[in-house]
Amino acid sequence: MSSHNTNTKGSGSEHITWDLESVFPGGSDSVEYEKFRADIKKDLESAKVEISQLPKRLSSANRHSWADFIVKMQEMMSRIRHAYGFAECLISQNVNDARGHQINGEMSFYLAEYQNLMVGVEAFAKAQTDEEWQKLLADEKLQDAEYYLNEMRRIARMKMLPEYESLATELAVNGYHAWNRLYDKVYGDLRVQFDEKGESRELSLGQLAIKMSSPDRAIRRQAFEKLEEAWNRVADWMAMVLNSQAGFRLTLYKRREWDSVLLEPILKSRMKEETLEAMWGAVCRGLPRLKEYIAAKKKLLGIDQFKWYDQVAPVGQVDRKISFAEAGDLIVERINTFSRKQAEFSRMALDRRWIEAEDRPGKAGGGYCTTLDMVKESRIFMTYGDTFTDLSTLAHELGHAYHQHLIRDNSPFAKAYPMTLAETASLFNELLIVDGALGSAEGDDEKLMMMDLKLRNALIKFCNLHARFIFDKSFYEERKTGIIGRTRLDELMVNAQKEAFGGMLEGDDAYHPLFWASKLHFYLTGTPFYNYPYTFGFLFATGVYNLARREGPEFAMKYEALLADTGRMSCEDLAMKHLGTDLTGDDFWNRAVNMALEDVDEFVKLAG
Numbered sequence: 001m002s003s004h005n006t007n008t009k010g011s012g013s014e015h016i017t018w019d020l021e022s023v024f025p026g027g028s029d030s031v032e033y034e035k036f037r038a039d040i041k042k043d044l045e046s047a048k049v050e051i052s053q054l055p056k057r058l059s060s061a062n063r064h065s066w067a068d069f070i071v072k073m074q075e076m077m078s079r080i081r082h083a084y085g086f087a088e089c090l091i092s093q094n095v096n097d098a099r100g101h102q103i104n105g106e107m108s109f110y111l112a113e114y115q116n117l118m119v120g121v122e123a124f125a126k127a128q129t130d131e132e133w134q135k136l137l138a139d140e141k142l143q144d145a146e147y148y149l150n151e152m153r154r155i156a157r158m159k160m161l162p163e164y165e166s167l168a169t170e171l172a173v174n175g176y177h178a179w180n181r182l183y184d185k186v187y188g189d190l191r192v193q194f195d196e197k198g199e200s201r202e203l204s205l206g207q208l209a210i211k212m213s214s215p216d217r218a219i220r221r222q223a224f225e226k227l228e229e230a231w232n233r234v235a236d237w238m239a240m241v242l243n244s245q246a247g248f249r250l251t252l253y254k255r256r257e258w259d260s261v262l263l264e265p266i267l268k269s270r271m272k273e274e275t276l277e278a279m280w281g282a283v284c285r286g287l288p289r290l291k292e293y294i295a296a297k298k299k300l301l302g303i304d305q306f307k308w309y310d311q312v313a314p315v316g317q318v319d320r321k322i323s324f325a326e327a328g329d330l331i332v333e334r335i336n337t338f339s340r341k342q343a344e345f346s347r348m349a350l351d352r353r354w355i356e357a358e359d360r361p362g363k364a365g366g367g368y369c370t371t372l373d374m375v376k377e378s379r380i381f382m383t384y385g386d387t388f389t390d391l392s393t394l395a396h397e398l399g400h401a402y403h404q405h406l407i408r409d410n411s412p413f414a415k416a417y418p419m420t421l422a423e424t425a426s427l428f429n430e431l432l433i434v435d436g437a438l439g440s441a442e443g444d445d446e447k448l449m450m451m452d453l454k455l456r457n458a459l460i461k462f463c464n465l466h467a468r469f470i471f472d473k474s475f476y477e478e479r480k481t482g483i484i485g486r487t488r489l490d491e492l493m494v495n496a497q498k499e500a501f502g503g504m505l506e507g508d509d510a511y512h513p514l515f516w517a518s519k520l521h522f523y524l525t526g527t528p529f530y531n532y533p534y535t536f537g538f539l540f541a542t543g544v545y546n547l548a549r550r551e552g553p554e555f556a557m558k559y560e561a562l563l564a565d566t567g568r569m570s571c572e573d574l575a576m577k578h579l580g581t582d583l584t585g586d587d588f589w590n591r592a593v594n595m596a597l598e599d600v601d602e603f604v605k606l607a608g
């Protein structure tokens, strides 16, 4: 076939590599990069001396010294982020870059040093009177970081004495977080024998995960059974891991006198518990509509019971191959219908080679967008394979890049947005793209595929992630009374799935009891309850997109202002200020849920 190939461009992503040379020439051997890191090291050392010499109590005489020190800490954060981001680029473009890995390790050490210094700043903040603290924040240099600094002080005051907190942080490295690393190790080592086309092959769990979205149900079922079987082998150990890390957290909370297990995640995501309740309430009200979608999808798949392994089964299809260049043009064109400014930015990112998309061996998996603070640029990493999903990923990452672009001049502390808002611009772009594609879809098959992509996404965000949330909540409550055995964990998990899916999963074998073991998110000690932020981000972006569609290009300015403020206020204040909506109420969420499910009728019709 290749001799008749008339496509002169060749494979769609060939030679689409990014420009790192303009940042630091010479890759991991760069002399400039080395100097940059050496300066960070030196300045961290001197900051350590400086903070120990600063007066412990604020007064008019020393206020400016503290303000200067905090500014210096912010600059340090930018520099570390810049150097760290670059290291990340190096090792993802070539997983065998040994020097790059070494630099990456060096950077994590600097980051820890930096965090230690910030513990000192927290202790200082906690010790000041409200009046003195406010006077410090009135300093012009700190104004943009006001929210961050107040939040830091507020949380520090909810914690134990600084010396206890720092002991806990140090012990966590080899205790609490070690459980997370052990989990990662087990996950990485597990293998299964997979039978396909008369052959038996050994697969990693990552490879197995891909089989879960096979159009062939027998393959999906086998993948699911092999997954359960693999985790069953180690389930007793994993129960120990989960119990231990939860025990660590609960002890810490008890010492801090924190009653709710949700407090830490809620603080991290800068939102109120009422908002979370309002969001899940709206999700539950959307379940009947989702059931209509599942009923239609069952017809398309030719199955009579919907099981766990049918969640991401594909329907419909797109035969068209889309080259990288075409994808870029399509994305820019589509974004241009909403915002010329954003379209021009995206074109610039493509033209100036901010994107590494080539499909070649030796690259890391996955995709991300990282910001290089000191040059105020972003870099996107992905592997482009000519499919619609790849196009969508490219649009997603370009959304992140635009978000980073809009906050590039914020003070460094005002760039730190919570995970709940991190996906606003990326998912907004995805919606823009899939809606555009739906509008120009050729034939019912392509339309079905696009709609299914959207609705499948809603199913995961509404049910799958809700099940994880319900499990986490009930598990942590019960864990307060003692160790939870493996059988009980299975039971809690099945109950959570029954509740969250509201009867959509059918039959006794429809559930995934060992989901508490197979899903790495339950083990992320750095981010407890890393489930609802996905649902929040999805619905928030959907809600924002809904307004964009209603108000048209006029909304673009509001959208930009909203994104620029994501590191400066709570989720509720952000929504109130820029959208005039109250996130603790039902309205915004109801509308977002309805919009996420707006294609159900059309999907049901086409499926029939």
Ligand SMILES: [Zn+2]
Residues within 6 Å of the ligand: 396, 400, 423, 426
């Ligand atoms: Zn993202």
